[in-house]
Amino acid sequence: MIVAIMAPRSGKTSGVAIPAILAAPGPVLLTSNKAANDAFTATVDARAEVGTVWTLDPQQIAHHPREMWWDILADARDLAGAKRLAGHFVAASVDDSSGSDFWSTAASNTLGALFLAAASHRRPITDVLAWLASPADRTPVDLLTDAGHDAVAAQLQGTVSGATETRDGIYETARQYASCLLDPQVAAWVTPSKDLPEFKPLAFATSRDTLYLLSKDGGGSASAIIAAAADAVMRAAVVVAEQSGGRLDPPALCVLDEAANVCRISDLPDLYSHLGSRGVIPMTILQSYRQGQRCWGEAGMDALWSAATVKIVGSGIDDADFADRLSRQVGDHDVQTVSVSTSESGKSTSVSMRTERILPPDAIRALPKGRVLLLATGLRIAMLSIRPWYKEPSAKVVGPASARATKAITERALAKTVGHDDFGLSA
Ligand SMILES: Nc1ncnc2c1ncn2[C@@H]1O[C@H](COP(=O)(O)OP(=O)(O)O)[C@@H](O)[C@H]1O
Ligand SMILES: [Mg+2]
CATH class of the missing domain: 1.10.8 (Helicase, Ruva Protein; domain 3)
Incomplete structure (x- = not known):
């Protein structure tokens, strides 16, 4: 159960979300507020090879045609x-x-x-x-x-x-x-339709399908629909896991990218404790600890943070309290200091031990881009370099695929504008 906290443009999507999706052996859910040149375009081709791709795009982030419906009720x-x-x-x-x-x-x-x-x-x-x-x-x-x-x-x-x-x-x-x-x-995506296939969360749990949940940010956006769908999928996955020996195999990966913006499941901290050891892997991606507190409250964010068994903290943490807390978690070490003093009787050397932070808060706040702290249950805290998808050997395939998918979005957007113009002329 993963929570990743990294500033904007620090590699959350390219270094954490996309590599996880490309490596996922089972079903994948992704929430996102971006389509072009982001997780959707970088993974849609690869995922289409292993299963059905379902795209819920009520606000037309990817200008995706409505080819599915999901029963929100x-x-x-x-x-x-x-x-x-x-x-x-x-x-x-x-x-x-x-x-x-x-x-x-x-x-x-x-x-x-x-x-x-x-x-x-x-x-x-x-x-x-x-x-x-x-x-x-x-x-x-x-x-x-x-x-x-x-x-x-x-x-x-x-x-x-x-x-x-x-x-x-x-x-x-x-x-x-x-x-x-x-x-x-917007409503059409979540209203029964005779002509389109229905997305069914229970069937999804045992498939290798992919569900892309796309929405704009903020009030009035369709993000409530995104959160409801993600919630329904995760709960269905737990139900299926319980029916099949306790665990989904292969596991379902649920990447809640920009969770505080487009996927505010209010009882997510609670849900985390239900998902443990069920083969349902939630990956909640946030821009800061405070963003999580605004969304789930202080107690809620603390609960989410402690329920996460894998915590990733990246560069751009501009939060003194959080940095200090992490620094204390990393711990102290003893440092030897040697002091030399000269007196009439000659030179004397004394050695003393001092306790210092292994990683002081200012070093955490100054983590360079591409570096993250990994706090995983049962392991000592580690500092890692993340490997964004575009620096992996597979980028030879993923890069052009992402470019193609991005171009397709632009073409669909253009086709719509042209359609509107025609309408304007004839009206
Ligand atoms: N295909 C790419 N090639 C080179 N650099 C990239 C590519 N995609 C993203 N980046 C770099 O990675 C940085 C982080 O991007 P991204 O993972 O989308 O950030 P986040 O999701 O944290 O906001 C961007 O600022 C950009 O410099
Ligand atoms: Mg991102």
């Missing part, structure tokens, strides 16, 4: 799953600090209830948007009652029939959280 058929799905939409919009005030909690509960209402009757997620738009619509309350979720139905009814200002505030907040689904081009 599949896991929302029980209350826990519906709440978790709502949590992904909240986490994608707000930082941990503001994630627990009255409005976000109430909006999250309402969203969860609506997801449950839709999922338990196999309604599409677009129904949830319609219910959000008209709080007075009784349909979701009836559907919940029908499905035996009386308590949730009563709670939703309470919200709907409460003071108008409160109700409108809660619904407006919930609408903001779910706003990415308003775009029909």
Whole structure:
């Protein structure tokens, strides 16, 4: 279970994510906020040789045609799953600090209830948007009652029939959280389609397929969908592992590149402890420890950090506390000092021992690009040089493949612009 913390442009994707994907023996999941000249283009050809490539690109980062759909409501058929799905939409919009005030909690509960209402009757997620738009619509309350979720139905009814200002505030907040689904081009990726193949997390766990989850950063982006899909895949992998002797073989690799930007699974620290020894390898890649704290809170980030059995810290750590903590973990060593003094009776030499940090905090903050500290359970801390994919012998193949895939993205983007122009002329 891996967590890597390295500054922007320090080789997270090229030196950690891509080599891991190219070496993966089993299924691979990648989250990313970049397509051209990044992990997607560098690995898509190689991965297509071993299995099916699924690309979920709701915001058209890679201008990838919609050739699949994934049922975002599949896991929302029980209350826990519906709440978790709502949590992904909240986490994608707000930082941990503001994630627990009255409005976000109430909006999250309402969203969860609506997801449950839709999922338990196999309604599409677009129904949830319609219910959000008209709080007075009784349909979701009836559907919940029908499905035996009386308590949730009563709670939703309470919200709907409460003071108008409160109700409108809660619904407006919930609408903001779910706003990415308003775009029909986005919602289509997670809505059942008769003509396209369905991505199924359970089948994925025992395949050698690849799932690329691409999204822009920040509020209003489709990152909630990305987080929900990554979460669903990792949970499904654990279920399959438990059914097949405890461990997936070959293991599934789940690379959460830019995790704090596009894959804010709020209970990721918790999930890490479930994934241990299941043959599901999560690799969470962050730009700084603080970025993790903003996303999961201080306690959450500490939990994620301690649950990780392989910790990688690279260059550009601009965080005095974190550097000091690492320095203490690296430990001390004894240094001999020899002092010579001269007096009337002649020269005397004395030897004393001093305890010094092996790697002082300023040395950690000054790690050059390409150097990382490796903290792995059961091993002494090591300093490594990372080997980015473009310096490996296989770059002869991977480089041109990445260039081709990048060119294909540009061509698809251009084709769209041309299409728009034609439309403009004829209109
Ligand atoms: N194909 C390549 N050839 C040469 N250098 C590259 C290539 N791809 C990336 N780099 C170098 O590696 C650095 C880190 O890139 P990247 O791994 O994408 O950073 P990060 O993911 O940490 O933001 C870039 O600044 C660039 O100098
Ligand atoms: Mg990167």
